[in-house]
Amino acid sequence: MEPSARPDPSTVLKIERLCRDFAAGDEVVHALRDVSFEVRRGEYVTIMGPSGSGKSTLLSLLGCLDAPTSGRYWIDGEEVGRMDPDRLAAVRNRRIGFVFQSFNLLSRVSALENVELPLYYNRSIPARRRREMAKAALDAVGLSHRASHRPNQLSGGQQQRVAIARALVGEPALLLADEATGNLDSRTSLEILALFRRLEEQGKTIVFVTHSPDVARYSARTIRLLDGRLQEDAPVADRAFVEEIP
Numbered sequence: 001m002e003p004s005a006r007p008d009p010s011t012v013l014k015i016e017r018l019c020r021d022f023a024a025g026d027e028v029v030h031a032l033r034d035v036s037f038e039v040r041r042g043e044y045v046t047i048m049g050p051s052g053s054g055k056s057t058l059l060s061l062l063g064c065l066d067a068p069t070s071g072r073y074w075i076d077g078e079e080v081g082r083m084d085p086d087r088l089a090a091v092r093n094r095r096i097g098f099v100f101q102s103f104n105l106l107s108r109v110s111a112l113e114n115v116e117l118p119l120y121y122n123r124s125i126p127a128r129r130r131r132e133m134a135k136a137a138l139d140a141v142g143l144s145h146r147a148s149h150r151p152n153q154l155s156g157g158q159q160q161r162v163a164i165a166r167a168l169v170g171e172p173a174l175l176l177a178d179e180a181t182g183n184l185d186s187r188t189s190l191e192i193l194a195l196f197r198r199l200e201e202q203g204k205t206i207v208f209v210t211h212s213p214d215v216a217r218y219s220a221r222t223i224r225l226l227d228g229r230l231q232e233d234a235p236v237a238d239r240a241f242v243e244e245i246p
């Protein structure tokens with residue numbers, strides 16, 4: 001294989017000719033075919049495509065939950081395609097923050113304790129510092145006043161904000177969102193999309209996977225997949241206007 005350059009520090013994500021095949025009976029499904037793109041630090045990118053186009057497969061690779069059949073990729077300068085499972089888990093825990101459609105909060109503990117959880121993977125952070133970091137992350141999503149509430153005492157939008165604080169608390173290089181507004185009504189979705197815009201203004205790097213063109217309009221750039229191929233990679237022409245955050 002040709003040598004390829006390690007990305008420079010302003011590149012958070014570099015993907016080079018990524019392929020992922022699945023065996024399905026006697027056949028091979030090419031879920032991703034030769035997909036290449038880069039995401040620079042501070043970019044807010046949407047990955048779009050119809051059902052079956054390869055979004056979940058790509059997301060699993062970006063989230064270090066799967067390995068490619070061929071191709072190479074780097075997250076925050078680390079080549080992850082060929083790492084052993086322990087190092088892969090370390091990249092996942094330290095460099096990536098996940099936001100899911102279904103919030104995935106622990107129901108029996110407070111908002112603050114939910115936000116603190118990812119920090120337990122890093123043994124060098126003392127308990128008091130963990131608490132401070134979690135408070136700051138909750139504050140950043142406007143939920144300091146709900147710190148001691150449990151998830152079932154919060155609205156859907158508030159629960160998603162707790163999940164976003166949890167994703168941000170370890171200061172990851174990359175925020176990965178999977179249909180993060182998929183379970184919310186339209187007004188609450190706008191509130192969350194406005195929050196993502198504010199995170200972009202603060203310099204966070206965001207990759208948001210969605211099938212919704214309305215959601216994609218809030219990002220700065222759209223990557224479209226079709227049948228596992230990169231079909232289009234373009235700036236958003238009519239970027240949505242965001243009013244004052246509710």
Ligand code: ADP
Binds near residue numbers: 023024030
């Ligand atoms: P999307 O998330 O865009 O709907 P997926 O990444 O889930 O698309 O799927 C892309 C293609 O790969 C589909 O044809 C799907 O059936 C196939 N696929 C995904 N995962 C597997 C798997 N574990 N085994 C076999 N085929 C798979």
Ligand code: MG
Binds near residue numbers: 052055057
């Ligand atoms: Mg999917």
